[in-house]
Amino acid sequence: xxxxxxxxxxxxxxxxxxxxxxxxxxxxxxxxxxxxxxxxxxxxxxxxxxxxxxxxxxxxxxxxxxxxxxxxxxxxxxxxxxxxxxxxxxxxxxxxxxxxxxxxxxxxxxxxxxxxxxxxxxxxxxxxxxxxxxxxxxxxxxxxxxxxxxxxxxxxxxxxxxxxxxxxxxxxxxxxxxxxxxxxxxxxxxxxxxxxxxxxxxxxxxxxxxxxxxxxxxxxxxxxxxxxxxxxxxxxxxxxxxxxxxxxxx
Amino acid sequence: xxxxxxxxxxxxxxxxxxxxxxxxxxxxxxxxxxxxxxxxxxxxxxxxxxxxxxxxxxxxxxxxxxxxxxxxxxxxxxxxxxxxxxxxxxxxxxxxxxxxxxxxxxxxxxxxxxxxxxxxxxxxxxxxxxxxxxxxxxxxxxxxxxxxxxxxxxxxxxxxxxxxxxxxxxxxxxx
Amino acid sequence: xxxxxxxxxxxxxxxxxxxxxxxxxxxxxxxxxxxxxxxxxxxxxxxxxxxxxxxxxxxxxxxxxxxxxxxxxxxxxxxxxxxxxxxxxxxxxxxxxxxxxxxxxxxxxxxxxxxxxxxxxxxxxxxxxxxxxxxxxxxxxxxxxxxxxxxxxxxxxxxxxxxxxxxxxxxxxxxxxxxxxxxxxxxxxxxxxxxxxxxxxxxxxxxxxxxxxxxxxxxxxxxxxxxxxxxxxxxxxxxxxxxxxxxxxxxxxxxxxxxxxxxxxxxxxxxxxxxxxxxxxxxxxxxxxxxxxxxxxxxxxxxxxxxxxxxxxxxxxxxxxxxxxxxxxxxxxxxxxxxxxxxxxxxxxxxxxxxxxxxxxxxxxxxxxxxxxxxxxxxxxxxxxxxxxxxxxxxxxxxxxxxxxxxxxxxxxxxxxxxxxxxxxxxxxxxxxxxxxxxxxxxxxxxxxxxxxxxxxxxxxxxxxxxxxxxxxxxxxxxxxxxxxxxxxxx
Numbered sequence: 027x028x029x030x031x032x033x034x035x036x037x038x039x040x041x042x043x044x045x046x047x048x049x050x051x052x053x054x055x056x057x058x059x060x061x062x063x064x065x066x067x068x069x070x071x072x073x074x075x076x077x078x079x080x081x082x083x084x085x086x087x088x089x090x091x092x093x094x095x096x097x098x099x100x101x102x103x104x105x106x107x108x109x110x111x112x113x114x115x116x117x118x119x120x121x122x123x124x125x126x127x128x129x130x131x132x133x134x135x136x137x138x139x140x141x142x143x144x145x146x147x148x149x150x151x152x153x154x155x156x157x158x159x160x161x162x163x164x165x166x167x168x169x170x171x172x173x174x175x176x177x178x179x180x181x182x183x184x185x186x187x188x189x190x191x192x193x194x195x196x197x198x199x200x201x202x203x204x205x206x207x208x209x210x211x212x213x214x215x216x217x218x219x220x221x222x223x224x225x226x227x228x229x230x231x232x233x234x235x236x237x238x239x240x241x242x243x244x245x246x247x248x249x250x251x252x253x254x255x256x257x258x259x260x261x262x263x264x265x266x267x268x269x270x271x272x273x274x275x276x
Numbered sequence: 277x278x279x280x281x282x283x284x285x286x287x288x289x290x291x292x293x294x295x296x297x298x299x300x301x302x303x304x305x306x307x308x309x310x311x312x313x314x315x316x317x318x319x320x321x322x323x324x325x326x327x328x329x330x331x332x333x334x335x336x337x338x339x340x341x342x343x344x345x346x347x348x349x350x351x352x353x354x355x356x357x358x359x360x361x362x363x364x365x366x367x368x369x370x371x372x373x374x375x376x377x378x379x380x381x382x383x384x385x386x387x388x389x390x391x392x393x394x395x396x397x398x399x400x401x402x403x404x405x406x407x408x409x410x411x412x413x414x415x416x417x418x419x420x421x422x423x424x425x426x427x428x429x430x431x432x433x434x435x436x437x438x439x440x441x442x443x444x445x446x447x448x449x450x451x
Numbered sequence: 452x453x454x455x456x457x458x459x460x461x462x463x464x465x466x467x468x469x470x471x472x473x474x475x476x477x478x479x480x481x482x483x484x485x486x487x488x489x490x491x492x493x494x495x496x497x498x499x500x501x502x503x504x505x506x507x508x509x510x511x512x513x514x515x516x517x518x519x520x521x522x523x524x525x526x527x528x529x530x531x532x533x534x535x536x537x538x539x540x541x542x543x544x545x546x547x548x549x550x551x552x553x554x555x556x557x558x559x560x561x562x563x564x565x566x567x568x569x570x571x572x573x574x575x576x577x578x579x580x581x582x583x584x585x586x587x588x589x590x591x592x593x594x595x596x597x598x599x600x601x602x603x604x605x606x607x608x609x610x611x612x613x614x615x616x617x618x619x620x621x622x623x624x625x626x627x628x629x630x631x632x633x634x635x636x637x638x639x640x641x642x643x644x645x646x647x648x649x650x651x652x653x654x655x656x657x658x659x660x661x662x663x664x665x666x667x668x669x670x671x672x673x674x675x676x677x678x679x680x681x682x683x684x685x686x687x688x689x690x691x692x693x694x695x696x697x698x699x700x701x702x703x704x705x706x707x708x709x710x711x712x713x714x715x716x717x718x719x720x721x722x723x724x725x726x727x728x729x730x731x732x733x734x735x736x737x738x739x740x741x742x743x744x745x746x747x748x749x750x751x752x753x754x755x756x757x758x759x760x761x762x763x764x765x766x767x768x769x770x771x772x773x774x775x776x777x778x779x780x781x782x783x784x785x786x787x788x789x790x791x792x793x794x795x796x797x798x799x800x801x802x803x804x805x806x807x808x809x810x811x812x813x814x815x816x817x818x819x820x821x822x823x824x825x826x827x828x829x830x831x832x833x834x835x836x837x838x839x840x841x842x843x844x845x846x847x848x849x850x851x852x853x854x855x856x857x858x859x860x861x862x863x864x865x866x867x868x869x870x871x872x873x874x875x876x877x878x879x880x881x882x883x884x885x886x887x888x889x890x891x892x893x894x895x896x897x898x899x900x901x902x903x904x905x906x907x908x909x910x911x912x913x914x915x916x917x918x919x920x921x922x923x924x925x926x927x928x929x930x931x932x933x934x935x936x937x938x939x940x941x942x
Contacts, residue, residue, distance in 0.1 A: 035861045110699065114610060135585070136592055147855075152515070254856075
């Protein structure tokens with residue numbers, strides 16, 4: 027969308043990779059106690075042991091260490107089963123499919139933005155201006171030929187509608203229809219999204235969780251599996267795995 | 277054709293008016309109408325007017341509104357095109373009823389209020405472009421007007437009314 | 452006597468007024484010409500309104516991007532203004548409806564103008580749900596109308612949809628209540644009108660009201676029932692508006708205290724706006740005998756009460772946010788984080804404004820001299836409305852600026868378009884109110900006439916001297932058919 031839009035917080039990325047850096051206080055906590063830091067313990071350590079005031083403590087835990095450790099967390103639409111965004115749309119522009127994806131009907135959206143405000147993950151993006159046929163936003167091959175090359179299946183959104191990750195619904199539908207035409211069941215590993223096929227390390231996996239042969243089925247049932255912000259009871263369909271580091275201490 | 281006559285008696289005090297009405301009713305004369313610039317407490321009872329049923333109609337209209345709201349939410353969200361919206365509406369109206377309470381309440385009030393007011397306007401025959409029918413413009417300022425039909429008893433009525441404290445008595449033809 | 456009133460109660464109508472005097476006083480601003488002050492105020496408001504309309508056209512034509520919103524903060528000035536205006540509207544309905552049910556006769560001098568304020572305020576409020584949409588030309592899609600899309604219906608689970616029903620009901624019922632009460636007063640103007648154009652217009656507006664006893668009987672019944680229906684509307688409409696926030700999952704919004712807190716806040720800001728408007732109006736339309744110190748004092752008492760409830764709600768929110776120990780509650784709009792955090796500008800500034808304008812300034816109304824003072828009431832009422840604007844802004848923008856995940860933290864800054872639209876609605880509101888003040892009877896004169904003999908200063912003095920309100924009957928001389936009108940008129 028150009029630098030100006032990104033600067034005011036209006037990027038249109040449907041997938042972002044959140045990076046969490048360890049803070050200086052965490053490193054100090056690890057050194058002092060030898061334990062892995064958890065948030066409440068680190069905060070207590072900062073106020074009790076280091077003598078920081080409450081405000082200073084919050085500042086400290088948000089400041090990265092000199093040599094921080096990084097954790098990556100890709101964040102896209104979690105396709106929650108109890109989606110907080112779906113309930114609040116007055117015109118029912120976003121509903122849940124039987125396949126488990128959260129659908130965004132661009133042509134029904136009137137743009138109240140309540141769904142975006144209610145998403146705890148803040149993955150929804152709004153078309154603040156007419157980005158498509160607009161000279162002001164001629165980035166990323168935004169001309170009549172470029173449009174035919176990049177994502178020709180994906181509908182062009184008009185001004186004033188919400189959009190978000192759809193789990194590459196066009197790719198999913200294409201897979202299903204291909205299998206239907208060939209009169210067969212869909213095999214494990216056939217479903218893919220753009221992000222899962224782009225990831226070279228295999229950290230993003232996509233598939234039919236009802237099919238036991240799929241990789242995702244095993245990963246979802248894993249001991250390391252968790253949902254982001256699960257206490258909000260959004261029941262997301264995106265499962266993360268706890269990061270395990272091989273450190274020298276243990 | 278004999279043109280019918282009416283007496284117009286003017287008063288300037290609501291308490292005197294009330295006593296006058298009672299006196300006229302006690303003498304068994306029929307009061308055609310009383311025009312007032314503001315509502316006089318007890319006047320309708322003194323005149324023998326039946327109490328109004330508008331409040332009851334408002335209640336009926338409210339029940340109608342509630343029924344419409346229940347039918348509408350059930351038809352639209354459960355029957356016709358049920359969609360999975362955040363795990364709701366669970367394909368059961370009863371389970372989702374709490375979410376529909378604001379709609380049900382607002383439609384109840386909406387129907388009750390508007391239909392009652394429309395009924396009031398219809399019954400009292402007031403609407404845009406309706407001509408006013410108060411015989412004297414002072415009745416919206418500070419005078420009360422009692423209209424009594426005359427049946428060959430003009431003298432009797434006039435003396436009765438003057439004794440009750442009318443400030444002005446006119447005999448006019450009823451149009 | 453319509454009702455008995457103790458002699459120690461202050462009179463509600465000052466001066467030696469008769470029924471005819473009331474008629475004349477209230478007809479005067481309508482029948483007379485507007486003065487220079489009116490025209491100046493009107494032109495300034497008109498300019499503001501046109502500027503606001505320009506900003507709205509710019510927004511609708513170019514996109515919501517001309518506002519200061521972003522991916523994390525989807526609402527700011529738009530919904531702040533919406534809630535602010537709706538809140539202001541609630542006072543008028545409370546005065547018209549709730550005070551009628553409580554038989555508070557002092558409402559009669561102020562209910563007409565307060566209700567007008569409600570309607571004009573809800574007008575302004577109603578603009579925002581439409582213009583804040585990305586595609587407002589499709590706004591009618593929120594209505595459950597049969598269509599060719601399936602038919603595709605609306606989502607009744609959504610608080611925004613509850614708003615549609617609530618605000619429509621509220622606006623239409625308030626309008627109908629106000630208009631029905633206006634009919635006898637329009638009839639008064641109609642019957643006095645000399646200029647043919649004026650006579651025609653007021654004849655049309657009065658719906659042919661003739662003042663029959665049966666009509667008055669129905670009128671009283673309809674007023675009572677409408678009051679009974681409007682009272683729950685006062686509570687429910689702002690409850691539903693508060694649920695736009697309370698039903699969401701954002702910390703700082705997801706709070707069960709919101710419904711009563713918002714309703715109290717609405718009445719608080721609404722009465723403050725009534726004080727502001729009437730403070731000016733009573734002088735320029737010469738209604739000082741009808742809108743007395745007592746009226747101002749009683750309204751200030753309601754302000755102290757509702758302001759107190761709001762202050763308690765703030766304290767509760769602050770305490771609970773701290774008591775939960777949840778880190779997510781630390782950056783809600785009333786928290787240590789908001790006051791001292793890294794987003795100190797402009798949020799701490801907004802936070803402290805809230806405390807000052809909303810909690811501190813109304814406390815001086817505890818002093819009787821202050822709450823009976825016209826000047827102080829006027830100043831404090833403006834402060835309160837400023838504070839209440841900040842309250843809604845804080846609730847919306849500060850809470851949205853910090854979500855659950857750190858990657859969702861952002862800041863909001865308004866653009867000139869945000870500000871312009873707000874100023875435009877203020878201008879539009881005053882344009883409507885100024886026009887109303889010169890064309891509508893600003894006091895419910897028929898109602899005031901019913902209390903003249905019990906609450907008018909003249910009659911109170913006489914009843915203290917033992918003179919009954921019912922004058923002696925003077926028998927008419929039947930030969931003339933007409934008596935000297937002086938003798939029988941009270942006075």
